[in-house]
Amino acid sequence: MANLGSLFSLDFTNLADRRRVIMRIVALAALVVPLLVTLVAWIYERNNPQLWNALGVLFVSMGAILLVAFFSLRMIRQGQEQIATYVLIGTISLAALACAVRYGGIDQSLIISLLLVMLFIVGLVATWREIVAYGISITFAYGMLLLLKDNLGSFRVPEGTLTAGDAGVYGVGAVLFFVGLATTIVLTTIFSKALAEYALKSEQWTADLMRANEQLIEKNIQQIELGTDLSFAATELSAASQQQASGATEQASAVAEVSSTIEELGFTARQIASASDQVSIAAQQTLTSLAMGQQSVDEAIQGMERIKQRVQEVSSRVLSLGERSHHISEIIALIDDVSDETHLLALNAAIEAAGAGEHGRRFAVVAAEVKSLANRTLAASREVKDVIAEIQAATNASVLATEESVKEVVQGVNLAHRAGQEMDSIVVLGEHTAQLAQEISLATAQQQTASEQVVETMREIAEVSRQTAAGSRQTADAASKLTAIANRLHSLVNIEANTR
DSSP states (O other): OHHHHHHHTSOTTSHHHHHHHHHHHHHHHHHHHHHHHHHHHHHHOTTOHHHHHHHHHHHHHHHHHHHHHHHHHHHHHTTOHHHHHHHHHHHHHHHHHHHHHHHOOHHHHHHHHHHHHHHHHHHHHSOHHHHHHHHHHHHHHHHHHHHHHHHHHHHOOOTTOOOHHHHHHHHHHHHHHHHHHHHHHHHHHHHHHHHHHHHHHHHHHHHHHHHHHHHHHHHHHHHHHHHHHHHHHHHHHHHHHHHHHHHHHHHHHHHHHHHHHHHHHHHHHHHHHHHHHHHHHHHHHHHHHHHHHHHHHHHHHHHHHHHHHHHHHHHHHHHHHHHHHHHHHHHHHHHHHHHHHHHHHHHHHHHHHHHHGGGGHHHHHHHHHHHHHHHHHHHHHHHHHHHHHHHHHHHHHHHHHHHHHHHHHHHHHHHHHHHHHHHHHHHHHHHHHHHHHHHHHHHHHHHHHHHHHHHHHHHHHHHHHHHHHHHHHHHHHHHHHHHHHHHHHHHHHHHHHHHO
16 A cells, blocks of 8 residues: 555656656556466466366466566666667567567557557657556557457357356456556656646746847847957057067066076186185095094104103112112212221221331231222222212212103103194094084085076976967957957947947
């Protein structure tokens, strides 16, 4: 009931709704009729082979119909509506011809021919879906008429010879007839509404045509106004184009001057880049020389350290020599004392020997020799003392000189360390200078590249300016032509308006 209510609630002036109605009726007939015939045959004619053969033919036919229907729907979903239409028209035509051949007779062939002519006439004014619906409806209605004809002929049988199965078949035929009749009525109603829709559309088309005519008149008026505006705009465009051409020419001249200036800047940038490269090379060479100088300073510091150690060793030895000279002086002093005492003893021995007379003569000789030896020893010790004094004086002078040398060596070492530190600072500054020189060289190279790009861009701008000037002149010429065309259009529109 819900489906039936939705069926009557559809808008039959809508092509999509009509299509859904037709599809539902065809599907309902395709399902109900075979099932109804099969049910009647199973109830009344279980053992009738001819009836079951007829049912087999019916099911084969329904299978072919369903196959054609599914094929057509697939073509429609793929957007090939024309192919689906041709397939369905061909199937309907073959079915109609088969009915004519089956039943024979001029009247059936004439009816088939008329139906085909009507089908093609409908195809000229209707959509492809309406063609399919019309073909299905007339074929189904024609089949129902033939079935009714056979059943009415079969009703005229002798009384008492009609079996229950025959009665069931006749009843099914009557049901099919009324179903076909109802389908024909529904489809006729649908197409009558479609014709009413076409009539309504015709009235709408007439109204639209009148509105279009009014709009055309308004457009003519607008064209007159547009022609006037176009002429005025073309005049202004011509003046603006001439001004633009003059400005573009001046712009091209200015761009040429700027391009020349930038080319000079580019030449200067190349010179700066060359000088920066030379500065970078000199900075690298300076850095190399500083590294070598630093190495020499380090070696000098090491040599001064070694000299300092040697001088300190010499100073230590000289001091040790002075101490030993002093010790020798003490020994010499002791020898002097011993010599003095020996001299005194020799003198005393000589005195004693003289007092002894003849017995002390030998002892006097020994005493004289001892005295002589003591004198010689005393003289030698004095000479040694003088030499030791000279050695001590020289040693003291050497010690003083050594101490001064040590001080000077220490001062030289300190100066060497300070020179090394200064050299380290100079090396750091040299590295920084070399790095700055490289950065300056890189920045100058980038500036040179940018200058070249700017020069190239200015050349392109100059070319564009020249092209713009040429285009502006062409635009001015076109604007002049447009002004002439606008004047002609304005004249033609005025003539057309006057003729109307």
